[in-house]
Amino acid sequence: MQAVAQEKSAYLEAFEANGPSGPSWLSALHERGMRAFEDRGFPGPREEAWRKTNLRPVTEAHFPVAESQGAAPPALIERLDDLGDSHRLVFVDGHFAADLSDLSDLAPGLTVTPLSEYGDTAPERMLSALGARADIDWHPFAALNTAFFMDGAYVHVARGALIEKPIAVTHIITAEADRHAVYPRLLVEAEDGAEVRVVERFIGDAQTGALVCPVSELSAGNNTVLDYSRLQEDGIATLNIGTVNLASQRDASLRGAFVGDGGRLARLDLIADLEGQGGEIDCNGIYLTEGRQFTDFHTWFNHRVDNCYSRQRFKGMLQGRSETVFDGLVKVFEGAQKTDAVQENRNLILGKRALAHSNPRLEIFADDVKCTHGSTVGELDEEALFYLRTRGISAEGAKGMLTLAFAGEIVDMFRVSGVRDHVRRVLMRRLNVEDADIGDIL
Amino acid sequence: MALLEIRNLHVNVEGTEILKGLDLSIDSGKVHAIMGPNGGGKSTLAKALVGDEAYEITEGEVLFNGKDLLDMDPEDRAREGVFLGFQYPVEIPGVSNTYFLKAAVNAIRKHHGQDEIDAMEFLEMVRERARRVKLDEGLLQRPVNEGFSGGEKKRNEIFHMSVLEPQLGILDETDSGLDIDALRIVSEGVNAMRDEDRSFLVITHYQRLLQYIVPDVVHVLVNGRIVKTGGKELAEELETKGYEGFEEAAA
Numbered sequence: 001m002q003a004v005a006q007e008k009s010a011y012l013e014a015f016e017a018n019g020p021s022g023p024s025w026l027s028a029l030h031e032r033g034m035r036a037f038e039d040r041g042f043p044g045p046r047e048e049a050w051r052k053t054n055l056r057p058v059t060e061a062h063f064p065v066a067e068s069q070g071a072a073p074p075a076l077i078e079r080l081d082d083l084g085d086s087h088r089l090v091f092v093d094g095h096f097a098a099d100l101s102d103l104s105d106l107a108p109g110l111t112v113t114p115l116s117e118y119g120d121t122a123p124e125r126m127l128s129a130l131g132a133r134a135d136i137d138w139h140p141f142a143a144l145n146t147a148f149f150m151d152g153a154y155v156h157v158a159r160g161a162l163i164e165k166p167i168a169v170t171h172i173i174t175a176e177a178d179r180h181a182v183y184p185r186l187l188v189e190a191e192d193g194a195e196v197r198v199v200e201r202f203i204g205d206a207q208t209g210a211l212v213c214p215v216s217e218l219s220a221g222n223n224t225v226l227d228y229s230r231l232q233e234d235g236i237a238t239l240n241i242g243t244v245n246l247a248s249q250r251d252a253s254l255r256g257a258f259v260g261d262g263g264r265l266a267r268l269d270l271i272a273d274l275e276g277q278g279g280e281i282d283c284n285g286i287y288l289t290e291g292r293q294f295t296d297f298h299t300w301f302n303h304r305v306d307n308c309y310s311r312q313r314f315k316g317m318l319q320g321r322s323e324t325v326f327d328g329l330v331k332v333f334e335g336a337q338k339t340d341a342v343q344e345n346r347n348l349i350l351g352k353r354a355l356a357h358s359n360p361r362l363e364i365f366a367d368d369v370k371c372t373h374g375s376t377v378g379e380l381d382e383e384a385l386f387y388l389r390t391r392g393i394s395a396e397g398a399k400g401m402l403t404l405a406f407a408g409e410i411v412d413m414f415r416v417s418g419v420r421d422h423v424r425r426v427l428m429r430r431l432n433v434e435d436a437d438i439g440d441i442l
Numbered sequence: 443m444a445l446l447e448i449r450n451l452h453v454n455v456e457g458t459e460i461l462k463g464l465d466l467s468i469d470s471g472k473v474h475a476i477m478g479p480n481g482g483g484k485s486t487l488a489k490a491l492v493g494d495e496a497y498e499i500t501e502g503e504v505l506f507n508g509k510d511l512l513d514m515d516p517e518d519r520a521r522e523g524v525f526l527g528f529q530y531p532v533e534i535p536g537v538s539n540t541y542f543l544k545a546a547v548n549a550i551r552k553h554h555g556q557d558e559i560d561a562m563e564f565l566e567m568v569r570e571r572a573r574r575v576k577l578d579e580g581l582l583q584r585p586v587n588e589g590f591s592g593g594e595k596k597r598n599e600i601f602h603m604s605v606l607e608p609q610l611g612i613l614d615e616t617d618s619g620l621d622i623d624a625l626r627i628v629s630e631g632v633n634a635m636r637d638e639d640r641s642f643l644v645i646t647h648y649q650r651l652l653q654y655i656v657p658d659v660v661h662v663l664v665n666g667r668i669v670k671t672g673g674k675e676l677a678e679e680l681e682t683k684g685y686e687g688f689e690e691a692a693a
Contacts, residue, residue, distance in 0.1 A: 387532035390492045391546040391602065392520035392553070401545070405536025405585075 010062035012038050015147060022150055023120045029131055033146025036136040040143060052325045052357055053267050053296050057239055063181035063211040065148050069095040070176030077172075079203055082425075084418030086168040086199065087112055089153050093174055093210075094182040096151050100172075109161025109194070115152040115185065126154050130187050133217040133245035139269060141241045145183040145215040152185025157194040159221075166197040166416050173204025173212060173238060184242075186216040188226070192249075195225040197416050202262065204235040209264075214242035220252035222276060227255045229419045233426070234262035236291070243269045246283075248308075250276030257414040258285030258314070259423055260295045261430065267296040267325075274301075274308035274336075282311040284413045286423070288430055289322035290351070296325040301343075303336040306366075310340075315410050316347040317403055317431075318354035327359040330373070332366050339369040347377040348406050350399070400433030443508060445470045445641050446610055451502035453483075453490045460486040462666035463502070468610070468659075471638035475652055476645045477677060478663035479685045484645045485529060487663070488614040491643075492526040493519055506610070520546075521553035523609030527599035527616050534586035539598070540568060542586050543605050550606065571604040575631040593624040600631040611635070612643045617651035629654030649681035664688045 015034045020027040042059050043050035069092045077100060080088065089112055090100035096114035103112050118126075136143040153169045171184045190196050200216060212234065220226040226248075234240050240263045248254045260266055272281045287295045301310050316324045326345040347356035360373040380402050388398035407427055414420040446468040453461040460483045468474050478484050490497040491504065493516035504511040511519060534542065548558045572582060575597045587595050596616055603611050613632070617625055632642065632655050644655055652660070652674065660676040661668045662685070669688050670676065 381532075383532050384534050386494060386516065387528065387534065388542070388546075389516040390520055390526055390528075391542070391606065392517055392549040393542075393546055394517050394549065395515065397545070397549070398517075401537055401542070402534070405534070408536050 009038060009041070011144060011147070014062070014064055023118065023122070025120070025122050025127055030147050032131075033136055033143050033148070037140055037143035037147055040137060040140050042140055049298065049327070054265070054294065057265055058211060058241065061179065063179060065150075066093040066177040066180035066182050066210070068176070069093050069097065070174030072097070072100070072172050072174055073205070076174075076203060076205070080170060082422045083166070083168050083199060083201070084421070086166040086418065089114065089167065089169045090172060091151060091153070091170070091184060092172045093177040093180075094149070094151060094171075094184060097172075107161065107163055107165070109158035110163050110196070111154065111156040112167055113154045115154055116150065125156070125189075126187065129189055129217070129219065131217075133219065133247060134215045134243055135271070139243050141213045142215050142243045144181070145185065145213045145242070148181065149183035149185045149215070152187065155186075155188040155196070155198055157190045157196045159191040160193040162194070163196040166199050166418060168199045168201065170201045170203065171212070171214070173202070173208055173210050173235060175205045175208050177210040178208045179210070181211040181213065184212065184214040186214070186218075188216075188218040188228070190220050190224040190226045192221040193223050194221065197227040199229040199231065199416060199419055201231040202234045202240060204238055206235040207237055208235050209237045210239070212238055212240040212242070214240070216242070216244045218245065218254070219247045220249060220254045222250045222252060224249075224252045226252065227257075227415050229257040229414065229416055230259070230268075231419070231423075232260045232262055232266055232268070234266070236262065236264060236293070238263045240266045243271065245271045245273070246281055247273040247275055248279035248281050251278040252276060252280070254279070254281045255415055256281070256283035256285070257416070257419060258283065258297070259426075260285070260287035260297065261289070261426065263293065263295070265294045267298065270297065270299045272299070272301045272310065274303050274310060275305060277305050277307045280309035283313070284311070284410045285314040286407050286410050287314070287316045287324055288407075288427065289316070289324055289354070290319040290430070291322060292320070293322040294324070295322070297327070298325070299328040301328070301330045301341065303330070303332045303339045303341060306335060306337045306339070308336065308339055310342070312343040313410060313413070314345045315407060316345075316356055317407060318347065318349050318351055318356055320351040321353040322351065323355045325357045325359070327357070327361070328373075329361045329363065330371055331363040332369050332371065334365040336366050337368040339366060339371065341369070341371045343373040345375045346406075348403060349377060349379050350403065397433060400431045403431050404428070404433065444468060445507060446643075447505040449503050451490070451504065452500045453486055454498040454500050455486060455496065459500070460666055461490065464663070464666065464668060466661065466668060468641050468643060470641055472658045473636065473642045473644060473655060474659045474661065475657035475677060476643065476661050476663050477647065477649070477680055479689060480647065482663045483666045484663055485614055488526055488612050488645055491612060492516055492524060517549070518553075520606070520608075521550045525603050525606055525608035525611050527603060527611065527613040529614040529618065531587050531595040531599055533588045535588055537586055538583055539586050540582045543568065543602065546606060568605060572601055574604060574634060575601050576627050577601050592619045593621070596620055596628060597624065597631070600628050604631060604635060607635075609639065610641050610643065612645070614645045615647065616644075617646055617648065625651060626654060649677040652677045662688055
């Protein structure tokens with residue numbers, strides 16, 4: 001080993017030059033994040049969990065924080081309607097956009113607040129939860145977020161409150177954030193017996209080369225239903241590297257719906273912690289890539305106690321020369337008997353030069369468990385394509401139909417109807433099957 | 443003019459010549475049966491007619507309604523009115539039988555410059571046609587052929603044909619694996635569609651099916667060529683005497 005004099009990162013330099021920013025409760029967190037990042041640094045090429053993620057576009061440049069809020073063009077603002085009826089919280093380049101948000105008529109027991117609205121006094125409950133899940137010593141981008149985030153969404157559902165209308169948190173990236181970093185933050189807490197649906201979505205300008213590093217922490221108390229959808233639909237030049245933490249307590253039902261179809265380089269580390277008996281975390285996802293896109297889902301499912309249930313079903317559809325990674329862990333801790341875990345990853349190669357990596361990992365330290373995993377990479381079934389064509393369906397239509405059917409098995413499991421309908425439309429558009437020949441097959 | 447005119451058709455599969463100069467002419471409204479031993483080229487003819495790329499046409503021509511069929515993509519052949527009931531129907535996970543058929547019907551209508559079919563009208567038609575072949579209504583909403591029994595798959599093929607209403611229905615060993623009840627149901631489905639504008643090419647190894655779908659013309663296909671053509675009595679003759687004599691003659 002060669003001893004190297006430790007240099008300051010450009011991020012630390014910027015951090016020190018800025019001086020303490022934001023309210024005091026935030027600056028302590030910033031300090032911790034900065035220290036964690038500086039100790040940890042960006043992953044080296046030999047770090048197993050990062051080996052397939054080419055971070056050069058991130059590490060070769062410095063992305064200063066997008067300090068101001070750009071003007072969101074009408075085309076992006078229109079997309080806020082995609083998800084149907086919802087409470088709306090919108091951030092533009094990381095800053096709360098009151099004019100685009102709509103938090104009227106919140107049901108009793110529901111709190112939805114942009115963090116920037118808290119002055120020097122933030123509620124104790126929020127403070128104790130913020131940053132409690134994201135592991136900044138482990139994940140350098142979670143650390144960066146924690147060092148620099150200035151705003152975010154706090155969703156709190158009081159004990160027993162049943163919230164039907166989804167809460168949509170949208171992060172818009174504008175052209176002004178080009179070559180800058182945006183640090184979105186989401187904190188969701190459902191107290192015992194509560195039920196809530198939260199949608200987090202990333203959209204942005206197509207040409208903008210921003211670095212977006214979101215950190216989302218969601219915690220489901222005893223006997224709750226928490227439904228989380230994460231739609232990563234960034235502009236094609238954007239880098240989106242973030243973490244999501246899901247944690248379930250006793251008898252909680254936590255469902256996740258994941259879509260990745262944007263960005264030049266996208267990586268999500270999804271950490272799911274089953275911490276209470278009888279809890280379930282059920283995550284379904286699709287990723288759809290084209291051109292030279294790179295999309296990476298790393299999952300870390302931790303069965304920490306007995307009698308829990310988890311599902312991971314992720315499907316990829318790869319066009320062009322795109323590349324994807326699914327690397328999924330199911331870890332069953334000692335004593336976590338009667339664990340029921342299923343992990344499935346299926347990939348459909350639509351572009352001749354597309355490349356899908358699929359790496360299931362099981363680590364089991366209990367002896368009475370049911371854990372299965374499946375992983376496939378394949379192409380469309382030629383026989384099925386031909387069969388459809390002999391009935392009059394065009395070659396293009398047949399491909400679209402089979403691909404939609406492939407994705408449909410996942411999309412049908414998305415529980416929020418606005419999300420389901422939206423994702424279907426996205427698929428139809430991306431797969432070029434909007435014409436009437438196909439119809440509504442999903 | 444014949445509906446289907448096949449002249450000197452040569453077809454290779456994986457480099458081996460299977461059809462070696464086949465001639466066949468089918469007039470509108472007629473049912474032709476092709477019989478012959480396994481490996482003689484019956485299924486090759488069926489697949490070549492609907493444009494399976496694994497079947498390479500090396501010589502000859504096929505005219506359908508006077509148009510060059512071999513020049514068309516498989517979907518265009520279907521839209522022009524050629525239907526193949528597969529010997530081994532393919533399972534299509536995730537695509538419901540009904541939606542798939544609706545897409546197919548509309549593609550065919552569009553090809554002929556017609557408007558899309560009305561959704562209610564379509565549903566009624568589908569239900570009526572399904573009853574005709576005693577296809578359980580539950581199977582209409584299920585993914586195409588997925589989890590269907592062998593008999594259900596064959597009936598589903600006839601059901602598709604009855605919805606798509608082709609001018610030429612090619613049935614490739616539709617009788618294989620069917621018990622006598624299923625055979626009767628399938629045959630009734632076909633017979634109900636017989637009219638003066640529609641023709642059928644029924645491919646079978648056995649004479650059994652032809653007791654129910656009575657052909658106008660019977661051909662014997664051996665070693666890539668049609669070696670004998672006759673009336674429906676030829677099928678009965680083959681049933682008792684077998685193909686031995688023809689195989690020697692063709693060799």
